[in-house]
Amino acid sequence: MDQFSESAPPPAGPRRSLAPRALFLVGAVTLACLVGCAGSAQRDPMSAMSQDTPPPPRPRTSGGSADADIRPAIVVNGQGVAWDDVWPALAEHSGGAIVAEVVLDTLLQADLARRGLSISPRDIEHERQALTRTIVEGVSVSDQQAQILARRVADARALGPHRMEALLRRNAMLRAIARESVAPTEDALRRAYDIEHGRRFVTRLITLPDHRAASDLERSLRAGDPASLRARFAEAAVARSTDPTGAAGGLLGPISPADSSLPAALRQSVATMTPGSMTPIIALDTGFALAYVESVIEPDAVAFESVRPALEQRVRERMERIEMDVIAREMLASARVSVLDRSLDWGWQTGRSR
Numbered sequence: 001m002d003q004f005s006e007s008a009p010p011p012a013g014p015r016r017s018l019a020p021r022a023l024f025l026v027g028a029v030t031l032a033c034l035v036g037c038a039g040s041a042q043r044d045p046m047s048a049m050s051q052d053t054p055p056p057p058r059p060r061t062s063g064g065s066a067d068a069d070i071r072p073a074i075v076v077n078g079q080g081v082a083w084d085d086v087w088p089a090l091a092e093h094s095g096g097a098i099v100a101e102v103v104l105d106t107l108l109q110a111d112l113a114r115r116g117l118s119i120s121p122r123d124i125e126h127e128r129q130a131l132t133r134t135i136v137e138g139v140s141v142s143d144q145q146a147q148i149l150a151r152r153v154a155d156a157r158a159l160g161p162h163r164m165e166a167l168l169r170r171n172a173m174l175r176a177i178a179r180e181s182v183a184p185t186e187d188a189l190r191r192a193y194d195i196e197h198g199r200r201f202v203t204r205l206i207t208l209p210d211h212r213a214a215s216d217l218e219r220s221l222r223a224g225d226p227a228s229l230r231a232r233f234a235e236a237a238v239a240r241s242t243d244p245t246g247a248a249g250g251l252l253g254p255i256s257p258a259d260s261s262l263p264a265a266l267r268q269s270v271a272t273m274t275p276g277s278m279t280p281i282i283a284l285d286t287g288f289a290l291a292y293v294e295s296v297i298e299p300d301a302v303a304f305e306s307v308r309p310a311l312e313q314r315v316r317e318r319m320e321r322i323e324m325d326v327i328a329r330e331m332l333a334s335a336r337v338s339v340l341d342r343s344l345d346w347g348w349q350t351g352r353s354r
Contacts, residue, residue, distance in 0.1 A: 091343035096351025099339060100332060101166060107331045108173040115177070123172040130317065131168070171324065178323035184315040191258050192311045193304050200254035200297040201270045204233055207243040207289045214281045214288035221278060229278060233292040242287065254297055266291060
């Protein structure tokens with residue numbers, strides 16, 4: 001099935017979210033926002049030449065020879081616009097991200113050759129499916145709707161056909177390297193089992209930027225009728241929460257005390273609550289929060305050994321994604337990069353400083 005087929009948009013629904021989340025941060029690799037990863041990349045002394053060296057020839061079509069083969073970049077009402085008039089702005093706008101991707105591609109190809117590894121079409125297809133799973137993780141949608149969401153994310157990040165294929169190949173190379181150092185432990189499998197089959201709390205969340213705002217809201221919510229607390233909490237989440245779940249009334253869905261991708265303070269507070277109750281103010285790295293526990297899901301009767309193979313696969317993939325991010329950041333941080341085109345170098349240096 002084509003990942004990017006067209007269809008009606010998926011229905012709106014709550015998405016379990018709390019920023020920052022450990023798995024969400026892995027998107028720095030899987031969703032190709034790579035300029036930020038290169039913040040400490042070494043600059044080759046040769047890059048200083050970019051201010052004094054004429055820019056390289058502008059893009060031209062393949063085949064042919066001499067000036068007759070040079071084509072305009074754009075034709076407006078029959079009038080051609082030369083690449084010289086397009087390239088500087090294009091390089092400044094997007095050049096940093098493209099340089100980072102090309103640098104990482106080059107480094108990965110060399111590293112795979114050194115390790116005696118190679119990438120197959122099957123590896124590329126695996127990454128296509130893995131990328132879609134990452135995008136829709138925690139969302140209950142059909143396969144067709146998942147493809148639409150993946151296409152929307154790709155469009156939002158300017159991942160056209162060429163960059164998408166490059167991203168998939170890059171992720172395949174990263175995974176081939178990461179796979180050599182990843183091994184799910186028994187503790188990790190047990191923790192994953194607890195998250196999926198252990199005691200869980202259906203929770204709503206409100207996050208606020210400062211303690212005073214959280215304190216005022218807590219006092220207001222506790223002063224009302226306890227029978228209407230759930231409705232009032234959901235309304236306050238829509239109106240005031242800074243977490244992405246606010247639009248869905250703050251609904252996080254079932255969360256497990258064993259889920260280390262959520263802040264420990266939140267998990268510990270929720271685990272002490274009974275259905276229909278609200279936590280005290282919770283201090284988070286990014287602000288303050290209130291949580292409301294709607295219900296408790298008791299552990300199910302699924303035996304650990306019966307789901308071990310599926311758990312091993314999911315845990316391995318998550319560990320690989322985290323290791324892939326580490327590898328990409330370390331490679332870019334240690335690379336010596338000389339960008340000889342002044343407009344492209346401006347995009348590269350500006351992107352690194354953000």
